[in-house]
Amino acid sequence: MNSLTVTGLSVSFHIPGAVVRAVGDASFTVRPGRCLALVGESGCGKSVLAHALLGLLPGNARTSGSAVLTEGGTATELIGASERTLAERVRGRSIGLIPQSPATHLTPVRTARAQLAEALRELGRRPESADELARRFGLRPADLDRYPHELSGGMAQRVANTMALAGDPWLLLADEPTTGLDRDLVERAMATLRELCDEGRAVLLITHDLRAAERVADDLAVMYASRIVELGPAEEVLNRPHHPYSAGLFDAQPHRAFVPVPGMPPELTALPAGCAFAPRCPHRTALCDELPVRGARAACHHPLVHQEGSRA
Numbered sequence: 001m002n003s004l005t006v007t008g009l010s011v012s013f014h015i016p017g018a019v020v021r022a023v024g025d026a027s028f029t030v031r032p033g034r035c036l037a038l039v040g041e042s043g044c045g046k047s048v049l050a051h052a053l054l055g056l057l058p059g060n061a062r063t064s065g066s067a068v069l070t071e072g073g074t075a076t077e078l079i080g081a082s083e084r085t086l087a088e089r090v091r092g093r094s095i096g097l098i099p100q101s102p103a104t105h106l107t108p109v110r111t112a113r114a115q116l117a118e119a120l121r122e123l124g125r126r127p128e129s130a131d132e133l134a135r136r137f138g139l140r141p142a143d144l145d146r147y148p149h150e151l152s153g154g155m156a157q158r159v160a161n162t163m164a165l166a167g168d169p170w171l172l173l174a175d176e177p178t179t180g181l182d183r184d185l186v187e188r189a190m191a192t193l194r195e196l197c198d199e200g201r202a203v204l205l206i207t208h209d210l211r212a213a214e215r216v217a218d219d220l221a222v223m224y225a226s227r228i229v230e231l232g233p234a235e236e237v238l239n240r241p242h243h244p245y246s247a248g249l250f251d252a253q254p255h256r257a258f259v260p261v262p263g264m265p266p267e268l269t270a271l272p273a274g275c276a277f278a279p280r281c282p283h284r285t286a287l288c289d290e291l292p293v294r295g296a297r298a299a300c301h302h303p304l305v306h307q308e309g310s311r312a
């Protein structure tokens with residue numbers, strides 16, 4: 001079975017006079033038929049993690065750890081892979097990228113058809129299959145003859161999805177696919193991701209929209225200040241979070257308690273040696289000066305305990 005297994009992935013950026021530790025020791029697996037949502041506040045390292053998997057980090061980035069893409073019995077290490085391998089075999093073919101903002105992702109001066117045909121050509125597929133592919137996403141051939149500004153938000157989203165799927169990737173990476181969309185389109189985008197999962201693709205959804213994550217995720221990873229602090233079945237994590245930060249993040253949501261976590265996350269240039277959440281954590285003890293490792297669920301010395309049948 002295909003899989004993407006990330007183990008101990010770390011990314012830092014070297015900038016004048018400082019090191020930004022953007023991703024620390026991330027580990028997770030993504031499998032066909034499942035959607036893993038990676039949630040966390042702005043700046044915690046989600047996009048950097050995604051870019052590391054696709055070899056899209058800038059020159060000042062230092063990466064360590066491993067991300068193995070297994071397909072049909074062949075394993076490819078993505079970290080440190082050549083640009084050629086990534087461009088010819090990985091991006092668009094194994095891993096499809098669903099863009100952040102479908103409308104702006106498209107070039108304004110060319111029709112949707114021209115752009116889709118080019119994507120197909122680059123993947124070595126028949127440009128004539130554009131109509132067929134588009135139909136799958138509920139687009140009519142005439143829609144493809146429009147320029148991006150002539151497409152509604154929903155149509156632009158479908159065109160972007162069609163392009164992401166042009167190379168028939170088994171794994172889809174969606175980094176904030178719902179940015180700037182109204183609730184209706186968010187709902188539709190999530191329904192599409194769910195369908196793609198249900199037809200056997202794997203989805204890695206990166207978002208700070210917890211409601212969107214709740215809607216589709218099978219598994220949920222919570223990231224705080226560069227680290228995945230909790231990972232588990234979405235239903236479990238959402239209703240019975242083990243990490244105090246997860247609980248705080250969920251309670252801060254407008255559709256939940258709407259109570260923010262006091263304080264601010266640390267600067268990624270000055271992360272503490274121990275638990276990065278400790279300074280804001282009501283449960284901290286001296287133990288928290290030491291970095292907790294993630295076991296089955298949460299990276300926390302004092303995981304929350306939930307009584308049977310209770311809700312967090």
Ligand SMILES: Nc1ncnc2c1ncn2[C@@H]1O[C@H](COP(=O)(O)OP(=O)(O)OP(=O)(O)O)[C@@H](O)[C@H]1O
Nearest residue numbers: 013020022041042043044045046047048058208268
């Ligand atoms: N090229 C770079 N050089 C230095 N720091 C960088 C660079 N790229 C990203 N960073 C820093 O890495 C950290 C993580 O950024 P990232 O874009 O992954 O956040 P994010 O979780 O995706 O946030 P958002 O929800 O806002 O998209 C940020 O502090 C950012 O400033």
Ligand code: NI
Nearest residue numbers: 046047048176
């Ligand atoms: Ni991001």
